[in-house]
Amino acid sequence: MSPPSNKPIVLITGANQGLGYYAAQQMASTGYHVLVGSRDITKAEKAIEQLVADDSVKVTKENIEPILIDVNSDESIQQAAKTVQDKYGKLDILMNNAGIALAQAASEDGKGPTLRELYQQHYNTNLFGAVVTTDVFLPLLRKSTASGGKRVAFTSSGLSSLEMAEKEGMYSAANYVIYRSTKTAMSMILLHYAAILDKEGFVVSASDPGYCGTNLNGFAGFRDPRQGAVALVKAAIDPKDKVHGKVIDDEGTVEPW
Template sequence: MTTRIALITGANKGIGLETARILGRDGMTVLVGARSADLGEKAADALAEEGIDARFVHLDVTDAASIQAAAERIGDEHGRLDILINNAGITPTDASDPATSPPPSRVAPDLVRTAFETNVVGVVAVTNAMLPLLRRSPAGRIVNVSSNLGSLTQATGPSGAARPNLLPYNTSKTALNALTVAYAKELAGTPIKVNSVAPGFCATDLNGHTGSRTPAQGAAVIAGAAVLGDDGPTGSYIAEDGRVPW
């Protein structure tokens, strides 16, 4: 079988790095997307030392020129893309202690803008730039790294009151889920599958390492959605223990 080519955004650390490691160990060529050349090269080198075919790709999801350059380079070097993991994400408020985050009534609008620029608009920009390459794959897969915090059903359910009410982050992940549905609808007649994944609460820089799961555990859920068979779902919201309600 031809070696699959997988691009992971924000792969220099955390869940993205672990996702690259899992897919690389599976024999894929992993393109380590990172906005910092230094950090991206270090991560790709570390994976390469483990025997993984890992290559750094400069990619800032908020920078159109870097996205375009990445797509051109992948096209030139590989001719196609099999897997796109939209992993890069931020929270502009302190997720390590949600109690200190501002309630919605005191959120500065710029914080929402900042979260959406990376977590939503960045995903549209990267996906649209990479889609011509994904269409050349026999089984393209797009995984949008969402969060349980994007689920409106969970937010309004019995445990909703106890969940962190991080307006910029949570609403950006809800919007990301809407993107998943929109792309899955457009691509329904193609081999490309598009899914949201909730990796679970993992200890990373994003939350000051307060998560109860390891980044590798979160990455395993993402990697599973990246290698779904032709009979797998599209337009779904996937977690380790099954589907997340929208």
């Protein structure tokens, strides 16, 4: 029932691509057993093959495995938790990374989603999915006995900052309202879990990876996702006094928020 060499078990949602992919690479190469979460198990398996074949960072198949989890489906989340329960009996770190960023308005020909549907799609994946996944996996996280275990980390964004939204340019509140509002709401979820789980020894945090070039934004981002993934990993493993109830980038605590 134990992972190889009793390594801490990490589940990363949306890990078959983008920031989650590189976070999985970094975690699996530095002493963690990583469950690559994906709503398509074939894509998770392919991602693992690519990670193992990548000679730049050593990842072995013993340290990484696929798991089917669609954060838009309560049934899928429950089944994923059962899979982890049956195989390992616990979870040490949950990284809520799965997310979407779609067009901001319906197309002029009327064939695209309505504004209400766009908001529903974003909130369902980016926020509700992360909340339900956290809630379902809490019993397994409570069973963690690993040093530095009982961790929940959310992938946030600099766009979620209310103070940054007052600036001009990309961060202006005029831009990306649907996507960024899901991440702003996530900040309250972060604070909620940090408050109620603190006495149980949990560490709850969030990361700001910066504007990285991934399929989420059509590879328009100017940062390397490998560097952005550093923030995800820091939020998931850094000492409690540095990250609990905070948003972290690759340099430290992000302020103001």
